[in-house]
Amino acid sequence: MADEMEIQTGSPRGVKRTAEALDQDVVNKIAAGEIIVAPMHALKEMLENSVDAGSTAIEVLVKDGGLKLLQITDNGHGIEKDDLPILCERFTTSKLKDFEDLMSIGTYGFRGEALASISHIAHLRVTTRTATSSCAWQAHYADGKLSPAKPGQSADPKPCAGRLGTQITVEDLFYNIPNRRRAFRSPSEEYAKILDVITRYAVHRQGVAFSVKKHGESGAGFSVAAAATKIDRIKQAYGGGVAKELMQFETEDAKWGFKASGYATNANYSVKRTTLLLFINNRSVESSAVKKAIEQTYQMFLPKGGHPFVYLCLDIEPSRVDVNVHPTKREVHFLNEDEIIDLVCINIRENLAKVDTSRTFKTQTLLPGVTPMTPMNGRAGAIAETPPGDESGASRRTSTTKKPYENNLVRTDSKMRKITSMLPPTLRTGDSQDEAPATNGVRYSTTDREPVPVRLSSVKNLRAEVREAMHNGLTEVFASLTYVGLVDSHRRLAAIQSGVKLYLVDYGLVSNEFFYQVGLTDFGNFGLIQLQPAPELRELLDMAAQYEIETDPDCAGLDKDHVVQKVHDQIMSKRQMLSEYFSLEISKDGLVEAIPLLLKGYVPCMAKLPTFLLRLGPSVDWTQEEGCFRTFLRELASFYVPEQLPPRSSRHNPKPKPDSADTEMDDALVDQGDTVEGNRGQEDRVDQAVEKRGKELEHVLEHVLFLAFRSRIVATQGMLKGVIEVANLKGLYRVFERC
Incomplete structure (x- = not known):
């Protein structure tokens, strides 16, 4: 029985073979299949060789999409007769000698594989003449070597008539690879791909004339003169x-x-x-x-x-x-x-x-019932074809035109009129559209410092956490947002539009997440905000500690000096790390010389700086690397969040008890003058300062922050609680339809 089973089973499928080198012809055909995938690739290689040869006119002739015939003729400097025998050998090139030459290569070709690959999968003929030659020379190639034009003839190049330059003729492409030749759908599709290659180079290579035509046709499918400008070339091609x-x-x-x-x-x-x-x-x-x-x-x-x-x-x-x-x-x-x-x-x-x-919009008003938003499917000449008085034809065309639902249209005002411009003057928060507020003398300078590559696994893990928490729908909303206006600077609410929906956004919460992501993205490569004169770290910590003790009942029993000293020592011991990773520059003498710059065009409220520095002590996990980076960047993001401004209704009332660190700006503004309770002049100065800061904030929100949100924020799941949909055009239409 065992013998019978062995006979029926037969030999196994996998048979181990002895390793041996592939035949050179097999190697060459494999390489040719990688380089010349379609006729367009063969043309691209030859086109680049023609440009490298200094040609100012290139002509292309195509038959059956390049599979039957692909011929390119140029007026370049030609090929020397002595180089023709090795023209189609692999890795034969005059464009580099050492591998280091690749670091400064300026030509298209450099490997010497194009013509060699073509010769292994097609019949190749080269006719060329140089400026010093009295005649042209013609050579035929097969499998990378010279071959006779007809059986029995010599394979050596033969003299012939020809003009200056080179003509390369490729016939029967993929004749010996039938499975690839059968894979091409149609000659017209391959011709379209060839046309795409030529038009691309025609646009780019100004000063070179290009033309391409099909075999048997008198007119060119595409042509452009050498003197044509870039715009003329784009017009001709596209x-x-x-x-x-x-x-x-x-x-x-x-x-x-x-x-x-x-x-x-x-x-x-x-x-x-x-x-x-x-x-x-x-x-x-x-x-x-x-x-x-x-x-x-x-x-x-x-x-x-x-x-x-x-x-x-x-x-x-x-x-x-x-x-x-x-x-x-x-x-x-x-x-x-x-x-x-x-x-x-x-x-x-x-x-x-x-x-x-x-911006312009195409409209049609000749026919009844056609609105400016009705698309005409690109047929601008359809109306002119209707004879005068032929109303039946006009009505037929009108009935076949599809009118889009108006609740799907996104309105675009050419004058960019804001919703806030429709409010009464007493309700407007300021006009920042026409004139940007002063920049307070902020000037930017560049540095030659090379960016530092970040390879820390802890930073990569933190970035991965953000990606995993990404909310796709909300990210799309921010990527396509249009800023509408500031709603409430005290509650930090702004309105944005995305598509046909209107949203109310807590820009404080969004800013916190945005600046945390900026901290991760630019980790180790922050800019600097230099403080001149540089304040003392201890004084800033003392100021913040005093404020916390006075405003927070839970901190009333703390020893201020002990807290300040402990935080001061902690920061000073880490100042080199803070400088290297976070651009927080603190001198040996304890002077805060610079803080990190996260977003150009936006400077955080400096009144929050003392609290930020104080919180670096208890709120940052200094025991482990990943936890340290996460908590520090969270505190830095909180520092960069725009501050809350007091409600407008209370700006002429006695100062209320602050409920957050954001109201420190008001205290700083008040403490700069004579603190006389009930002094009307002092209240007016505070109101003016707050009003000025409000206008600056409006400008920053519209022209800096929300533009940055749109371009680079990754909306996370935690941001959902800070975004509320307040209006939907489609929903409003349903309501009106019921009325």
């Missing part, structure tokens, strides 16, 4: 609708070693899919991070589902870029990616804000 709405942007930063320039559409242009032409050091590459960041930047300017056209050229120091990370050179890696992308998006956002005031 249409006049894009070109007329373009705005130019440009930014650079020596600290990150980059310069960015390009063109992007303004808020008048919107399509269903983003078109991003990204060039890094003149290479056409793809980057999901750049694309996502740009789309998020446009969210606040375009209607829902709308996307822009962006041409972005990034010039980065070659030593910061790694080009050798993808077989088809489709991707590159570069240092400080997040910082560079952020600066580019900020520049685009600023340019969008400048032209946003001239």
